[in-house]
Structures are given as structure tokens and as C-alpha cells.
Amino acid sequence: MNAQLADKESTPTAASVLRRAEVARVYEVAEHTALERASLLSARWGADVLLKREDQQPVFSFKLRGAYNRMAQLDAAERARGVIAASAGNHAQGVALAASRLKIQATIVMPVTAPQVKVDAVRRFGGAYTEVVLHGDSYSDAQTKAQRLREERDATFVHPFDDLDVIAGQATIALELLDQHRGPLHAVFVPIGGGGLAAGMAAVIKARRPDVRVVGVQASDADSMARALEAGQRVSLDEVGLFADGTAVKQVGALTFSLCEQYLDGVLRVDTDAICAAIRDIYQDTRSVPEPSGALALAGLKQYVATHGACEGSLVAVVSGANMNFDRLRFVAERAEVGEQREAVFAVTIPEQRGSFRRFCAALGQHSITEFNYRIGDAQAAHIFVGVQTAKRGEREALADAFRANDFGVLDLTDDELAKLHLRHMIGGRSPLARDERLYRFDFPERPGALARFLDRMHPDWNISLFHYRNHGADYGRILVGIQVPANELALLQDFLAALGYPYVDESDNPAYRLLLCA
Template identity: 55%
Template sequence: MSDRYIKKILSSNVYDVAVETPVDVARSLSKRLDNNILIKREDLQPIFSFKIRGAHNCISQLTQVERDCGVVAASAGNHAQGVAMSAKYLGINATIVMPKTAPDIKVNAVRALGAEVILYGDTFPEAYAYSLTLVAESGMKYIHPFDDEHTIAGQGTVAMELLRQVQGDIDAIFIPVGGGGLIAGMAVYIKYLRPGIKVIGVEPEDACCLKVALDAGERVILSEVGNFAEGVAVAQVGERNFELAQKYVDEVITVTTDEMCAAIKDIYDDTRAVVEPSGACALAGLKKYVDREKAQDQTLVTVSSGANLNFDRLRHVAERAEIGEGREAIIAAQIPEHPGSFEQFCTALGERNITEFNYRYASDSQAQVFVGVTLKAGEGSAAPLLSQLADNGIGAVDLSNNEMAKSHVRYMVGGHANVDNEVVYRFTFPERPGALLKFLKKLGRPWNISMFHYRNHGSAYGRVLVAMQVPMADKEVFEGYLDELGYAFNEETTNPAYQLFLAPETH
């Protein structure tokens, strides 16, 4: 099987539209991690993503009859641009089905390349299903983003370039994983030519379709997929991709949203390029590997796979980068409610810098404060900070890994309300004009809304924290109604951030 793919990779037709991208040395990061860190810069492709390789190689294999029928693809962004650019170069009509939630920057880029864009559905599966309907009705050729031999081979040219560009020893190569096209193509080539190099896939913790499949020994469909790194937000790894990964991938590492934000900052610091979350995913995994293995003096390569980032998402990235790097902690601390207590709290912190402080009067005796604190070099977690505060008689809780605290509570600390039967839920719903109003209308049933927080993060999905007054006798009926809404949700009533800052005193 590997011989067949090697031949396809070596004969892949990608350079009509793609370029050979450089390998940059991440000098600052190399010094910090005590390893030689190299970055394969696929964010420098004409569409700012490696996807142009697989798309063009796949389309260029079509017969003239197939070309005359046109091509169709379903994509939220990068693959769509690759298909559109390739089709324009070859003079082929292209239709791209994108979910209505697709970022404007990607929709406009696809249209600018001459493709017809059809916005359909709120999610990629809906757009994909409609694209297959178009194939059945019109006879257009479907261009798959990852589960196609020609697509896989086109992506494999990244490895072909990389191993030619880096002649010395390479200990490991870290590759982002969505549907698996890039890692499948790269892994088969790397292991064929230099089998001693470790091939390590990296996925977001909430979109780890390859890791789950490898652990299970079969392809699995994830029930929910996180959308922060939309370029790798795939519910099921491709069939061909999984088969190749089983043979040629050494392991898969998962990373958090905050760790990807920190990696975006790392790449910016060394290259001045702002990559998308999926483009920094592999570097986040590399850093985790170095920490786990205590690796030193190794040559480690990461693929920066894309840079199609909406500008308004930078706010969220900047807020999370320091937490992801282990340089900042978010804590809830209890201090006495009397003059001078804040000064005493700052004194207890020692030389640490406060990055954020939220407080509202709640009682005559104790105050709960929501605080961001810079950690000292080498600490990596809030544990030493909490111990130091405890030594000064101050109790505190680490909220650095509490998603509700970071996405909502830090922006709404306001004190405890006097309400009965309050339950709290965190929702995500497709983000587009009017989406929030539609959500509120759907939620407007017999139960009263007692708290509401919404904040746009510049992504395809809105995030809402809602408290409702629901008597215990109604709880089962209420959750049944939430299921009918069709939005992903989590109950947060017992979340410590809610309990400390927002829950009714009698709760």
C-alpha cells in the first residue's frame, strides 16, 4: 500500500498553484525549550493553507468529461478556497457549499476566486449532505477534503519538501489532524523514507476523532465537536486516512484551547505571522511532548497548517494565551470585608502582578474576588500561588481550567441574587445575524430567565450562560425541552465559579 501512495505523492501535480514553503527556525522558542524547533510554513501558501495541495492534485486528475461537468465541495473555509483556486486555474466551474456560520473572511475569499458559494445549514454535516444532493442532481464531481487518495497524495508533498529541506536528523514531526488527509499523506512518505522519525498527530481535546479511533481500533463518530479550531473540527476521521494512520502514526497528543492560543502567540513571536488555531495546534502538541518527555537537544518539526483567522478572534486568543502558557492563573479568593483587605491580599501575592480583579460587595464579613495573577517563571500552575495564599490565611480556588469562569463569569461578577429554584446552563449555538434573538425566542417558555450572559468570540458559534428558575418538579420536563432546542449545552449549577460569585445565598 505504501508503494502506491509514494508513487502518487512523487507524481502529484500541485505546483501549478501551490508553492514550496520554507522551513523556519523558531529561535526564541528553541532557546526556551532547549530544543531545535522548526516550523514548516504552510500558512504561506497562496490561500494561506496547505489545502491547496490536495485540492489541486485531486482536480487535476479529472478527465475532460468530468471537468466539463464542474466540481462541487463542502467546506467551512480552507478546502473551499483550495478547490476554488484550482478550478479557476483549470477553467472549471466550481460550486462550494458552506454552512451559514462560515466566517465572512472565508466566504468572501472563495467568491473572490470565482466559485459559486451556496450557504446552506448551520453545520458542516448539513452543508456536506446538500453538496451530495447537488452531485446526484447535476453530475458534478465531488472533491473530498481528506478521504481521497489524490487528496492524500497532494498533502503528502508537504513531507516530500520537508525531508529535502531538512537534511540533518529529525527526531519527531508534529502534524495537526482534522479528517486526517495531511497526516496520512505525510506519515506514509516519512516512514517510507526515514522510518526512525516519530510521526505525532495533534488534535484539540474536544475534536480528537483520530485519537478516539486509534484507541478503539475503529473509526468513531464524535457526538460533539469543539469548534475553536474550526480547521480541524471533524467528527470522524476519513476511512483511508485512518487505515494509513494505524500503520504509520506513532501517537496522537491532544491539546486545549488555551494551549493553542499560547502556540499562536509563540508562532507570532518567532515569525510575526498570525496563524489560525488549527495552524498552531501541532506546535501546542510539540510543547506538550517536550514537557512530558523532558526532551533536550532534539530537532522537532511542526507544521503551521494555515492562517485564515478572523481578526475579531484575536481578542479571545490574547485573553487565553498567557493561561495556556502557564504564565497566568485565574483564581477565586476569599478576603475579609473591611478596609485594607485588598492591600493585604496584594501583599500576600508578593512580587506577582495582578492582571485582572473583579469584586462586588456581598456581605459584611467576607468578600469573594475574581483575580488574574501572573505566575512566576517555572511554576506552570497555580498550586504554588494557592499555597502561598493559604500560608497568609487566604483561601482560594484555581479556576484556570474552568471554561465557564473564563468565558462568562470573569465578565459578569456582580454578587449573589435573591432568587429561588435557579439552575444554570452553558450553551453554544450557530452564530449569525439574529441568532441570539432566535435563541431567546426558543428559550421563552414558562420558566423565568434569572441571569443571562452572551459574548461573541468572533467564531462560528455563540456562547451563552443562562440561569432559569426551574422548580425541581419541572427539571425533567425542562431538560427535555432543552434537548428539543438542538443546541449543545452543559449544566453548570454546581460549578464553583457560579457558586462562589453568582448563586443565591440560600442555594
């Protein structure tokens, strides 16, 4: 490596990252990716929206840049000892392809829950130079195993984000972008997981064009960088959401935090529905399908425009990856309408009498119904779960007011995760037999034995009174469980939940559950 870059800055600067990026060895394997105008989005939002297409890389993700640049810096002795990496997908594919091109033996530890399509891709890209070790349920488990193997074999650990050579490799995207767009540029939106991409791009853009805003975007349930910047120090999340799995990181890196704290102009949080809407937007403009993390930046860009209005100069979103599980598309399509605020979801209570349904339909006006669920269960009142197509923001509140004007009880469920994920498929499930019921929403790893582990640990006197599972093609299955537990055993229930180790949400007081399912 060039001697002037060999220093390992304790506090990296924009200038030092720029120097590294300018000599990064990424184009021995990576592509110069397109900067494309999103015509449909630009017309809809009244802004010049551009997409930086990192989904066009050979491994369908930007991760190849940083992995290859780090491994290309190894000396002969380090190459002979090989490298170790831990990853749930995209970084693993980058390391595997780099290992094959550089002829370095790589051991890559992936969680058992990693999608088979990604495991197969790692083996295909790495060929004879890559060994895949499946271990644990999460990235954290895989990382722990990888560190043990590194010590045993004296190999080099290729970190997915907290390494200056990795950061510099990702920063080459910013160099390309600034070369491709010499005109007015208002802001660049970048997805954040561990922070390597955002740190590198923010540093280079601020070094070259300090007037351009650089905005990070995170899933609202995996917002470790946003929380760290708010706290002024790195924080570790207890759990992270798994939909945008490519950016589901509990703690950002020390180097990446330092750079983002200095050069990032802010971090936006977006929810699952907004990400799904952004996936659809990218498909409509490009006919390509990004993975959830790959659409994060565009979801943030749309939120920014909705808040700030028209901007002077172009807006760029980095489409960071396209390693999408095909089966997940069903879930994305279902949630995209809500994410774009083109569907509102309500629970409406109407009198169980003649003419009520006619009045309900009249209250809808010209709106189309996208979903309607009803089952008789009460002699006095009918509870309806209804999805309604909306054309613009604000119609949701107007619909709720129209229902109330007819003396209908209304509960807006458009932002209620329990209702959208489970209850919409379970309407009419009240039972007088479900006494002492507690309701929990779990994320289970999609692997053999997960449910058996749950049942084996449960108290033998407790009864499962409700169970709903729907496979969304993700690494984790989402399960809704009702457990009948006497009030004097609630402490035992909490011990059971803690020992189980699965992420969960107590939904026992959820108003939609109380209205539609609770006896």
C-alpha cells in the same frame, strides 16, 4: 492519470502513498514553502524547533495541494460535469483556486455560519468558475446539501480529506520537508481534523525515514482521531469544539484512519489556552498570525518537549493555515498568558474586615496582578476574582498555598472554562431573587434568528435570570444563560434542551458559579 497509480487501494500503504505523492500535480498552483527555524522558541525550550510554513500558500493553507491534485486527475468527461465540494473555509478556497486554474466549474457549499472573510475569498479565488451555496449551520449540513447536488448534477465530489489523491497532494509537504532537512530529525508534529494531512505525511515520512516520529495533534474538544485510535475503529463525536474550526471534524475518514493507524506514532490533545499560546509564539518568531488550527502542531510540540525534555534531532511543527478572523485576536491575546502558564486565575475568599486586603497583597509577594474583580455582597466575607502573572511552571500551586497559609479560601480557576470565559466579567452577581436557577453554557451559531429560536421554544412560565454574551469573532457565539425552572419541571427542561439542538454544558454545579453567582 498514470496507469500504475489508477488502482484504488482498499488498504493503502506507505509505499503506495509515496508513489502518488511523487507524481502529484501540486506545483502547477502551490508553492514550495519555507522550513524556518523558530529562534525564540528554540532558545526557550533548548531544542531545535522548525516551522513548516504552509500558511504561505496562495490560499494561506495547505488545503490547495490536495484539492488541486484531485481535480487535476479528472478526465475530460468529469471536468465537463464539474465538481462539488463542502467546506467551512480552507478546503473551499483550495477548490475554488483549482477550479479557476483548471477551468472546471465548481459548486462549493458552505454553512451559513462561515465567516464572511472566507466566503469572499472563495468567490475571489474561484471567479466565474465557482458558485457558492450557503446552507445550514455546520459543515455536516453543508456536506449533506453537497451530496444532494452531486447526485442531481452527476458531478464529482472533491472530499476534503478521505481521498487518496487528496492525501497524496497533502503528502507532498513531507517530501519537501525531508528534502529541506537532511540532518538529524526527531519528530514531525501535524494537526489533525479529518486526517488527510497526517495520513499523507506519516505515510511518506515512514516510507523515506522510518526512524522519524510523526505525531498528530488535536484540540481536546475535537479529538476524533485520538479516540478512534484508542478504540481501534472510527468513532463519531456528538459535538466538536469550534475554536479550532479548521480541524473540527466529528468523524475521521476511513482511508485516513487506516493510514494513521499504521504509521502515526501517537496523537496529543491540547486545550484552547495552549493553542492561543502557540499562536502568540508563532507571531513572535515570524510576525505572522496563524489560525487556531494552524497553531495546533506547535502546541503539541511544546507539550511533547515539556513531557520528554531535550531531544536528539530537530522538531518540526506544520503551520497549516493562517485564515484568521481579525476579531478573534482579542480572545487569543486574553487566553495566551494562561496557555503559556504565565497567568494563574483564582477565586479567593477573605474576611470582610480591616487589614484583610493588606494580608492578601502580602501573600501575593512580588507577583503582578493581571485582573482583579470584587463587589461587596456579604457582611462576613469578600469574594475576589484575581489573575496573577507567573514566570514559571509551579508558581500557581505556590500561590494557592500562600493564600491558604493566611486562612483564605481559595479556588484555582486557571483551568475552569466557565470562569475564564464568562464569570470573570460578572463578579458580584448574586441575587436572592434567582430561585430555582439552572445555569447553562451554549454555543449559538452567529446568524440572525438564533436567539429568537431559543426564546420561542422556551416554556412561557420559565424566566431568564442570567444572560451573558461576548462576541469573540468566531463562527459561534458563547452564551451563558440562567433559567428559573421549578424542580417538578426539570424533565420538560431536558426536552427543551434536546429539541433546541445547540451544543450546551450544564454548569449548575460548577463550584465557581456556586461561590460567585449562586444565591
